[in-house]
Amino acid sequence: MIIKDKVFEIYPDNISAEQIAHTKHVNSLTPEGLAVAAMKDVDPDFLKKLGNGKIMIGGSNFGCNSSREWAPSALMYAGVELLIAQSFSRIFFRNAINIGLPILESPEINEYVSVGDELEVDLSTGEIKNITTGKKTQGTILPAFLLKIMTSGGLLETLDAER
Amino acid sequence: MNITEKILAKAAGLDKVEPDQIIEVAVDRAFTHEKLGPLFFKKFREMGLTIWDTKRAILFVDHGVPPSKVMDADLITETVKFGEDYNLTCYNAEGISHQLMPEKGNVLPGRVVVGTDSHTCTYGAFGAFSTGIGSTEMAWIFNKGRIWMKVPHALLFKVSGELAPFVMGKDLALHIMSLTGADGANYKTMEFTGSAIKVMELDSRMSLCNMAVEAGAKNGIIEADEKVVEFLKGRTDEAYEIVKSDPDAAYEKVYEIDGSKLEPTVACPGSSENSVPVGDVEGTPFTRALLGTCTNGRMEDFRIGAKILKGRKIHPKVRLQVIPASKDIFSQCIKEGIVQTFLDAGAIWCNPNCGPCAGGHYGLLGQDEVCVSSSNRNMKGRMGDPSSKVYLASSATVVASAINGKITDPRSLV
Ligand code: SF4
Numbered sequence: 001m002i003i004k005d006k007v008f009e010i011y012p013d014n015i016s017a018e019q020i021a022h023t024k025h026v027n028s029l030t031p032e033g034l035a036v037a038a039m040k041d042v043d044p045d046f047l048k049k050l051g052n053g054k055i056m057i058g059g060s061n062f063g064c065n066s067s068r069e070w071a072p073s074a075l076m077y078a079g080v081e082l083l084i085a086q087s088f089s090r091i092f093f094r095n096a097i098n099i100g101l102p103i104l105e106s107p108e109i110n111e112y113v114s115v116g117d118e119l120e121v122d123l124s125t126g127e128i129k130n131i132t133t134g135k136k137t138q139g140t141i142l143p144a145f146l147l148k149i150m151t152s153g154g155l156l157e158t159l160d161a162e163r
Numbered sequence: 164m165n166i167t168e169k170i171l172a173k174a175a176g177l178d179k180v181e182p183d184q185i186i187e188v189a190v191d192r193a194f195t196h197e198k199l200g201p202l203f204f205k206k207f208r209e210m211g212l213t214i215w216d217t218k219r220a221i222l223f224v225d226h227g228v229p230p231s232k233v234m235d236a237d238l239i240t241e242t243v244k245f246g247e248d249y250n251l252t253c254y255n256a257e258g259i260s261h262q263l264m265p266e267k268g269n270v271l272p273g274r275v276v277v278g279t280d281s282h283t284c285t286y287g288a289f290g291a292f293s294t295g296i297g298s299t300e301m302a303w304i305f306n307k308g309r310i311w312m313k314v315p316h317a318l319l320f321k322v323s324g325e326l327a328p329f330v331m332g333k334d335l336a337l338h339i340m341s342l343t344g345a346d347g348a349n350y351k352t353m354e355f356t357g358s359a360i361k362v363m364e365l366d367s368r369m370s371l372c373n374m375a376v377e378a379g380a381k382n383g384i385i386e387a388d389e390k391v392v393e394f395l396k397g398r399t400d401e402a403y404e405i406v407k408s409d410p411d412a413a414y415e416k417v418y419e420i421d422g423s424k425l426e427p428t429v430a431c432p433g434s435s436e437n438s439v440p441v442g443d444v445e446g447t448p449f450t451r452a453l454l455g456t457c458t459n460g461r462m463e464d465f466r467i468g469a470k471i472l473k474g475r476k477i478h479p480k481v482r483l484q485v486i487p488a489s490k491d492i493f494s495q496c497i498k499e500g501i502v503q504t505f506l507d508a509g510a511i512w513c514n515p516n517c518g519p520c521a522g523g524h525y526g527l528l529g530q531d532e533v534c535v536s537s538s539n540r541n542m543k544g545r546m547g548d549p550s551s552k553v554y555l556a557s558s559a560t561v562v563a564s565a566i567n568g569k570i571t572d573p574r575s576l577v
Contacts, residue, residue, distance in 0.1 A: 023523035
């Protein structure tokens with residue numbers, strides 16, 4: 001699966017799952033209800049910035065603490081097409097894959113991208129090409145079974161297809 | 164192998180496992196609650212899925228009950244309905260999942276427990292492997308009773324000596340967070356051992372394992388002992404096996420901590436890794452205090468709180484909100500006269516649930532309000548407005564501080 005789009009923002013380390021979709025901003029668990037809550041405490045302009053590109057960059061320990069699947073869901077419903085972070089916290093990582101939000105871990109990503117750069121990312125090889133600068137870097141390749149879950153829409157979609 | 168590896172190997176039907184190995188394990192108990200279950204209920208119904216074992220899949224209504232938002236009322240209704248339709252036990256408004264799971268005999272040593280709540284790691288206090296997962300994955304587990312997992316690398320925390328009076332498991336947990344940092348144990352297991360753990364009450368051990376996820380850990384775990392066996396009497400009739408780490412078990416890193424030197428510890432706003440000895444922040448003023456949650460809403464917490472509070476008053480500028488973690492704890496506090504002691508001192512006593520801990524229910528913090536809390540998280544905006552601030556502390560420190568209206572070393576009041 002290849003994703004080609006622009007980086008709309010780069011976020012710092014330790015952004016927690018609850019900051020990504022805080023209880024106080026979520027008034028309905030519908031896609032719209034979750035989308036409007038996305039990143040509100042961290043970046044009130046988040047939804048506006050998504051108009052400039054669909055690739056989001058996070059720091060280390062992205063999505064830490066809470067187990068709420070609301071977090072990756074909010075990002076996905078808000079329109080994020082790819083999330084690259086230096087590292088993900090454990091539960092967020094599983095949740096993103098299980099709902100089919102494309103994510104990629106790349107410890108050195110910050111040295112290779114700036115806001116506004118256009119990237120071409122191949123999820124199956126983990127290769128990240130910065131079209132704007134011509135630089136290339138590598139993300140961690142997912143085990144095949146996880147890649148399949150993530151790129152076929154999520155865990156339940158996989159289960160559905162298996163039956 | 165260490166405890167976690169042994170439990171996972173057994174649940175995967177293997178003789179041996181190694182860190183980073185991907186395995187599929189059978190789950191002993193799995194639960195969800197009203198905030199995160201409804202995310203998969205609809206899909207579960209639409210796909211016509213069935214429950215793998217109706218005695219092992221459990222529901223809770225615990226986060227905000229009785230509800231203060233219409234959305235929450237609807238989520239509760241959905242959760243109760245799911246329980247009725249699929250014949251599952253649903254503990255409705257009886258307490259927080261992490262207290263009720265063990266209280267109701269659903270956590271046994273050597274077993275694998277998963278829940279859609281990150282603090283599911285609390286049950287390591289009973290020698291079980293337990294971890295938090297997401298909603299979609301829970302749909303899969305409710306249907307199949309198994310989960311894939313990567314065997315975690317292990318960190319060992321050897322705590323020697325014995326904690327001093329009025330120094331609690333929570334203080335140790337906060338101290339450990341300052342050593343590991345907020346992601347120092349990401350994907351790893353944190354195993355706690357040593358004389359200080361041995362003499363610790365189960366309540367403090369739960370508090371310690373509860374905080375493991377704050378360092379990013381997959382689970383926290385303590386070898387079960389006679390205290391666990393005693394606790395389980397009358398709560399289960401299932402046979403269980405206590406699992407111990409081999410003497411030659413491998414650990415990625417061993418931390419040696421002298422428990423007798425540990426002081427009351429407070430995490431400054433922003434992250435539990437910002438932990439410092441109470442002396443460093445003594446005198447910090449605040450107006451809100453919370454005693455309760457799945458970290459510190461148990462008998463040990465209320466007993467020590469009542470002991471400090473007896474004959475004293477809460478500072479007039481402070482609102483101390485007290486929330487027991489379960490109905491049984493609530494009843495016991497009434498029997499022991501603890502509720503009266505708190506009421507006489509001017510505290511507000513609430514029904515068992517999560518309250519304002521996650522910023523979703525009564526007792527939220529407004530602009531610039533400062534709270535000293537016995538809960539486990541204090542990132543920006545956690546309990547309300549993004550400008551509010553939360554200091555995390557032990558129950559003893561919360562109560563002592565509420566009396567003075569400024570952060571106080573509980574040892575100075577006894
Ligand atoms: S008490 Fe707080 S941390 Fe514990 S389960 Fe409830 S909201 Fe989560």
